[in-house]
Every structure is written in C-alpha cells, then in structure tokens.
Amino acid sequence: MNILEVTGLTKKFGGLYANTNINMNIEKNSITAVIGPNGAGKTTFFNMITAVYKPTSGDILLNGKSLVGLKPHQVTKFGIARTFQNIRLFHDLTVLDNVLVGMHHHLKSSWVGALFQMPRTRHAEENAKKEAYRLLEYVGLAELLNESAGNLSYGAQRRLEIARAIAAKPKVLLLDEPAAGMNPKETKKLTDLIHDMRTKLDITIVLIEHDMKLVMEISDFIYVLDHGEEIASGKPDDIRNNPRVIEAYLGKGAVANG
Amino acid sequence: MRKLVDLFSKNKKAQLLLFIVYVAVSSLSLILAQQSVVAFLLLLFSILLLYFLKLSTKAKWIIGLVIVAVLIPFSASQGQAYESYMDVATLVGIYCAMALGLNIVVGFAGLLDLGFIAFFAVGAYTYGIFASAQASKFLHFGHFPLSGESFWIFILIGGIVAAIFGILLGIPVLRVKGDYLAIVTLGFGEIIRIIFNNLDKPVNITNGSMGIASIAPPKIFGIVIANASQFYYVALAIFLVVVYIVTRLEHSKIGRAWKAIRDNEIAGQAMGIPLVKTKLIAFAIGASFSGMMGVVFAAKQTYIDATSFTLLESTTILVMVLLGGMGSVPGVILGAAVVTILNLQVLTEVSNWLNQLNTNGVISIPDALSPAKMQRFIFGLLLILFALYRPKGLIPAKNQKYDVNKLKKSTTKSVFVEPQVSNDKKASGGSEI
Numbered sequence: 295m296n297i298l299e300v301t302g303l304t305k306k307f308g309g310l311y312a313n314t315n316i317n318m319n320i321e322k323n324s325i326t327a328v329i330g331p332n333g334a335g336k337t338t339f340f341n342m343i344t345a346v347y348k349p350t351s352g353d354i355l356l357n358g359k360s361l362v363g364l365k366p367h368q369v370t371k372f373g374i375a376r377t378f379q380n381i382r383l384f385h386d387l388t389v390l391d392n393v394l395v396g397m398h399h400h401l402k403s404s405w406v407g408a409l410f411q412m413p414r415t416r417h418a419e420e421n422a423k424k425e426a427y428r429l430l431e432y433v434g435l436a437e438l439l440n441e442s443a444g445n446l447s448y449g450a451q452r453r454l455e456i457a458r459a460i461a462a463k464p465k466v467l468l469l470d471e472p473a474a475g476m477n478p479k480e481t482k483k484l485t486d487l488i489h490d491m492r493t494k495l496d497i498t499i500v501l502i503e504h505d506m507k508l509v510m511e512i513s514d515f516i517y518v519l520d521h522g523e524e525i526a527s528g529k530p531d532d533i534r535n536n537p538r539v540i541e542a543y544l545g546k547g548a549v550a551n552g
Numbered sequence: 553m554r555k556l557v558d559l560f561s562k563n564k565k566a567q568l569l570l571f572i573v574y575v576a577v578s579s580l581s582l583i584l585a586q587q588s589v590v591a592f593l594l595l596l597f598s599i600l601l602l603y604f605l606k607l608s609t610k611a612k613w614i615i616g617l618v619i620v621a622v623l624i625p626f627s628a629s630q631g632q633a634y635e636s637y638m639d640v641a642t643l644v645g646i647y648c649a650m651a652l653g654l655n656i657v658v659g660f661a662g663l664l665d666l667g668f669i670a671f672f673a674v675g676a677y678t679y680g681i682f683a684s685a686q687a688s689k690f691l692h693f694g695h696f697p698l699s700g701e702s703f704w705i706f707i708l709i710g711g712i713v714a715a716i717f718g719i720l721l722g723i724p725v726l727r728v729k730g731d732y733l734a735i736v737t738l739g740f741g742e743i744i745r746i747i748f749n750n751l752d753k754p755v756n757i758t759n760g761s762m763g764i765a766s767i768a769p770p771k772i773f774g775i776v777i778a779n780a781s782q783f784y785y786v787a788l789a790i791f792l793v794v795v796y797i798v799t800r801l802e803h804s805k806i807g808r809a810w811k812a813i814r815d816n817e818i819a820g821q822a823m824g825i826p827l828v829k830t831k832l833i834a835f836a837i838g839a840s841f842s843g844m845m846g847v848v849f850a851a852k853q854t855y856i857d858a859t860s861f862t863l864l865e866s867t868t869i870l871v872m873v874l875l876g877g878m879g880s881v882p883g884v885i886l887g888a889a890v891v892t893i894l895n896l897q898v899l900t901e902v903s904n905w906l907n908q909l910n911t912n913g914v915i916s917i918p919d920a921l922s923p924a925k926m927q928r929f930i931f932g933l934l935l936i937l938f939a940l941y942r943p944k945g946l947i948p949a950k951n952q953k954y955d956v957n958k959l960k961k962s963t964t965k966s967v968f969v970e971p972q973v974s975n976d977k978k979a980s981g982g983s984e985i
C-alpha cells in the first residue's frame with residue numbers, strides 16, 4: 295500500500311525548474327532514499343511536501359488526501375514530520391524543550407488551562423515531559439536534557455532533530471541528509487536508529503543522503519534526481535549499476551562508491 | 553575577607569541575617585531622613601538582593617510582598633515626600649507590567665514592536681472617555697461620566713479593548729518580518745497617537761489636542777482613590793497578576809511555541825506551530841497588559857492627552873526590556889524599575905543638584921550643556937555602556953531546568969515508544985555524544 299503519492303510535481307523558481315514532473319509512490323513502512331548530485335532539487339522536493347514551497351503544479355497525496363494548499367503546520371498534523379539539511383533547532387531552548395515543541399499539535403494543553411493550572415493541562419504537560427525524556431533516551435541524548443540545543447555537537451544536533459520530529463508522531467518522516475558531518479561510528483548508530491524507527495515505531499522513512507554506503511545498505515527503494523528531473527528509480531542493486539546514475543554523478547565529479 | 557564572602561554565599565542563615573539587617577537599616581534611615589532619596593532607593597534595592605538570596609521561591613515571595621506592600625509604604629509615610637515616593641513606586645509598577653507585556657512580544661516571540669505605547673493609549677482613552685463627560689459628547693444615551701466604581705471593571709475592559717487592537721494590528725502586520733515589522737509597528741503607534749490627537753471632528757470622541765480632563769478617580773466601598781499612596785496598591789495588584797500570568801505562560805505550551813518561532817520560524821511551523829495564531833496571541837496578551845495599565849494611568853492622572861503616548865515612550869519601554877534582559881522575567885522587572893527610577897529620580901536629582909551648583913556659582917555650565925538637556929544624553933550613554941558590556945541584559949534569560957528523577961519515574965506507559973526500546977537504546981548508545 296502506498297502511503298505517500300506524488301504526481302507530476304513541478305517547482306519553478308523564475309526560469310529555473312528545480313523539480314520537473316516528479317512522480318513517486320512510497321510504500322507504507324518502507325525506507326526510501328532520494329539521491330542526486332548537488333543542486334538536483336532534493337531539498338526542494340521535501341520543501342514542497344512540507345508546504346514550505348507551494349508546487350508550481352502537481353499533487354501530493356498522503357493516504358489519498360491531497361496536501362497541496364495546506365499550511366506547514368497542517369501538514370505536520372496530517373502526519374508528516376521532517377529534519378533539515380542545515381540544522382534548524384531552537385538553539386536557545388533546552389534539549390528537552392525542543393522535543394516538547396515537537397509535540398505541539400497533539401499536546402492537549404491550552405494556554406487558558408495553563409493559566410488556571412487546570413488538572414487536565416497539568417497532567418498532559420507532565421506526561422509530555424516524561425515522553426519527551428523517553429524520546430531522548432531513544433536517540434541517546436537523555437543526559438543532555440537541560441543543555442541548550444545550540445551547545446550540542448553536530449552529530450547530537452542531528453539526533454535531536456530526529457527526536458523532535460518523531461515527537462510529532464508522524465506517519466512519514468523526511469530526513470534531509472541526516473548523516474552529513476557524522477563520523478563512521480555516528481553514522482552506524484544513525485543507521486540502526488533509522489531501522490529501529492521503521493520497525494518499532496512504524497514510521498515510513500524518506501531520506502536524502504549523499505553517503506552511498508548508507509543509502510545502499512538501508513533503502514528499500516531509491517529515486518535519483520538530476521537537474522530537477524527523475525532520472526532513475528529502483529532497488530539499490532538496480533541503481534548501483536544504472537549507467538544514467540553513474541553518469542550523473544561522475545559528470546559532476548562526485549563518486550558513487552557504493 | 554574572602555572567607556567572609558564564602559561564608560555568606562554558602563550559609564543561608566548568614567545571608568538572611570545580613571539581608572534583614574540591610575532592610576532594617578535602609579527602612580530606618582528612610583523613616584528618620586524622609587528627604588533622603590538614597591534611603592528610599594536603598595530600600596527598593598533590597599528586592600533585588602532578595603532575588604539573589606538562597607531561599608525557596610515561596611519564602612522569597614512572602615518576604616518580597618511584605619517589603620513591597622508594608623515596609624516600603626510605611627517607611628516612606630513619615631514625611632512630606634510620602635506621596636512623591638509613592639508616585640514613583642506606582643509608576644514603577646505600571647512600567648513593570650507594560651515591560652512584561654512587551655517582553656512577551658519582543659523577548660519571547662521575537663517580534664520587534666516599536667509602537668507598543670499605542671495599547672497603553674487605547675486603555676487610557678477607553679477609561680478616560682467614559683469616566684468623564686467626554687462620552688456624552690457623542691453618545692446620546694446613558695449617563696456620563698460613569699462613577700469611579702466602574703474603574704475596576706474598566707481595568708478588564710481596557711485590557712480587552714487593547715487586546716482587540718493588538719489583534720487588529722497583528723493581522724495585517726504579521727505578514728512582514730524583522731526590520732519591516734519594526735517600521736510598521738512604529739507607524740501604527742504614531743497613527744494611533746495622531747488619531748487620538750485629532751478625533752474631535754467630525755465627531756468629538758477624544759476631544760483632540762485639548763485632551764480629556766476631570767476623569768473620575770476610582771472608588772471602592774465609598775472610598776475615593778485619589779492619592780499616589782492608594783494607587784500604589786492598585787498598580788501593585790495588577791503587577792502581581794501580570795507576573796503570575798507571564799510566568800505561567802512562559803513555561804506552558806504557548807510559551808515554548810513563542811520561543812520556538814523566535815529561534816527558528818520554519819522549524820517551528822514544521823513542528824506543527826500555527827504561526828499567525830501564535831503571534832497574534834503574543835500581540836493580544838502583551839497589549840492587554842499595557843491596556844490595563846493605561847486605565848490605571850488615566851485614573852491616576854485624571855487628565856490625558858496624546859502627548860503622553862509618543863514614540864519616545866515606546867522606545868523607553870523597549871529599553872526596559874533590552875536593558876533588563878530579553879525574555880527574562882526578573883530581568884525585565886529590574887530593567888523597568890531601573891529605567892523608571894533613573895528617569896524620574898536619579899537623573900532629575902542629579903540635574904537639580906548640578907543646577908544648584910551652577911546658580912550658586914560653584915561650577916559654571918554653559919547654557920547649551922544645561923543639566924536638564926543632558927538628562928537624555930546621560931541616559932543614552934548608560935544604554936550604550938550596557939549594550940557593550942552586558943549585551944544579554946542585567947539578568948539574562950535562563951532556561952527552566954528539568955528534574956531527571958521526576959522524568960524517569962514514569963508510571964504511565966507510552967503507547968508510542970515502548971519502554972523496552974528506550975532501555976535498549978540507552979544501554980547501547982547515548983554515552984559518547
């Protein structure tokens with residue numbers, strides 16, 4: 295069953311087509327990779343799904359319902375959460391508060407309730423904090439709960455972004471270059487984490503990644519973009535040997551070393 | 553000497569003892585030397601010392617309330633300067649509440665608002681118009697002025713009307729960001745002032761530049777509240793309510809949402825925060841504090857006109873927030889107190905003193921540098937120094953720390969993340985990051 299379907303998705307910036315007629319079918323509970331050289335339009339694709347950009351044309355369906363025209367926060371409510379290529383944490387907030395913000399749309403705590411300290415609100419807040427702590431344990435950041443997010447190491451910040459995103463209880467999680475800047479050991483842990491989120495948390499994962507080893511190891515299915523166009527799609531083994539993909543990468547001087 | 557300092561920073565009892573001695577000495581000296589502004593300021597300063605004492609929050613609140621509600625008014629009440637001291641203290645309360653309101657908008661939500669005084673004006677005019685004969689000039693029903701007993705309900709009405717203005721301003725204005733927002737709000741502040749200054753025709757609503765006079769003073773149980781020493785308690789009560797609201801909201805879902813969009817708007821939205829609604833709530837709540845204090849201001853002055861609501865006032869409140877520490881509740885209260893006292897007492901005293909020296913021929917000051925003119929200059933100089941050496945404010949904002957032990961004791965089992973998963977993960981990783 296497809297959880298996310300994208301048809302004819304196109305984005306034009308002035309004269310530049312950042313995405314041209316992209317079609318994707320993402321199966322529920324799968325791990326899908328979107329790869330391509332720099333400037334291929336991968337992040338633009340994520341930005342359209344999460345309503346940061348409005349598509350020039352095309353449609354995005356989550357469980358059959360169109361997401362086009364929604365506001366970003368509504369998309370989150372529908373069940374899509376994401377991380378960012380250039381980390382976007384709430385750097386002055388504590389690590390735990392960052393995760394709590396991720397719970398915004400399902401946390402039953404109105405500001406009127408907070409004002410009068412209504413039991414229901416207090417309960418919801420307490421449970422949310424415990425759950426946030428558990429999420430931090432899950433990604434291995436529990437000891438840093440009271441640290442300002444801006445003070446974390448690069449790898450820890452990437453993990454925190456993941457914890458914050460899954461706090462929103464998404465059906466689909468979009469990860470934009472989650473392994474960027476990580477050392478091999480951290481990347482290994484990340485790989486485990488992604489697997490775990492899929493099997494234990496029942497989340498469908500779409501990731502953009504330049505680390506071919508990670509991509510080939512983890513993905514069920516891969517889409518390749520180049521110059522905004524979808525040039526190939528298939529299982530890792532098909533992609534590895536696809537001449538168009540090799541050309542796209544080698545032409546740019548990058549090496550697909552998978 | 554070091555030992556002594558060490559002793560005091562560690563020993564609660566020693567701290568408390570020293571604090572009590574300090575409070576006793578400063579209040580006694582105020583009682584004995586009523587003209588001494590210094591004694592008055594020293595007594596006010598005790599609140600700041602109290603903040604830094606190692607005591608439980610509850611104990612601090614009780615001691616603080618006793619000092620503010622009993623000791624200060626009593627110590628100041630023994631001489632002729634009583635009312636003027638209480639006038640300053642009342643204004644400190646008014647400005648603290650307003651600065652806390654602006655802090656929600658600027659400090660928490662990160663929206664630079666340069667027209668904040670407009671909401672104060674809205675509150676002041678709301679009460680002024682109906683608690684004077686002014687309302688009968690354009691309303692042909694009802695009896696105006698309303699009696700001073702209506703004041704209490706008008707505190708609420710003023711807050712609500714200001715909140716509505718906040719939302720009306722917010723809807724068009726929140727489309728723009730950063731510097732643009734600052735300019736648009738600045739324009740709004742000026743427009744409101746100019747409208748109030750000219751709305752005597754075609755229908756005379758605000759009496760134009762003549763202002764509104766004979767505003768009814770508040771009344772309760774037949775007692776008319778007319779003196780600063782009485783208004784002091786009104787301002788204090790509203791201030792306490794405002795502090796309660798602000799601290800509650802800061803550590804709630806909406807408070808986190810404000811700070812989240814301040815730190816990163818795109819990520820905030822991506823985490824499910826509705827941007828416009830969240831910003832509008834900040835505008836409305838901030839404005840309502842200002843509106844409430846506007847009502848108090850109108851009732852206290854019994855006369856208002858548009859000259860009280862200039863851009864300078866807006867920037868003064870902004871300075872209180874910046875000086876105290878953006879997003880820091882204790883900081884902003886301190887900032888508001890410092891700026892108010894500096895403007896009303898210290899700088900005026902200094903310039904009076906210099907003037908006296910000048911007229912007595914002790915020193916000679918050229919006319920262009922007359923102390924009265926220098927007040928603003930000195931104020932600006934202080935600001936620059938603070939911006940350079942304490943850019944995060946007098947008391948920088950601090951994050952609330954969570955108690956790990958409380959969070960670990962989870963009785964409810966989450967459906968979302970099974971505990972066994974988290975234990976696994978904790979054992980396998982987590983240490984090296």
Ligand SMILES: Nc1ncnc2c1ncn2[C@@H]1O[C@H](COP(=O)(O)OP(=O)(O)OP(=O)(O)O)[C@@H](O)[C@H]1O
Nearest residue numbers: 307310312330331332333334335336337338339379
């Ligand atoms: N807001 C924008 N306005 C104009 N052009 C844009 C905008 N965002 C992206 N682009 C352009 O669209 C193209 C695709 O950019 P995008 O960020 O999607 O690439 P990417 O595949 O994520 O690359 P990378 O691997 O470097 O992250 C680039 O040429 C970029 O300059």
Ligand SMILES: [Mg+2]
Nearest residue numbers: 336337338379
């Ligand atoms: Mg990108």
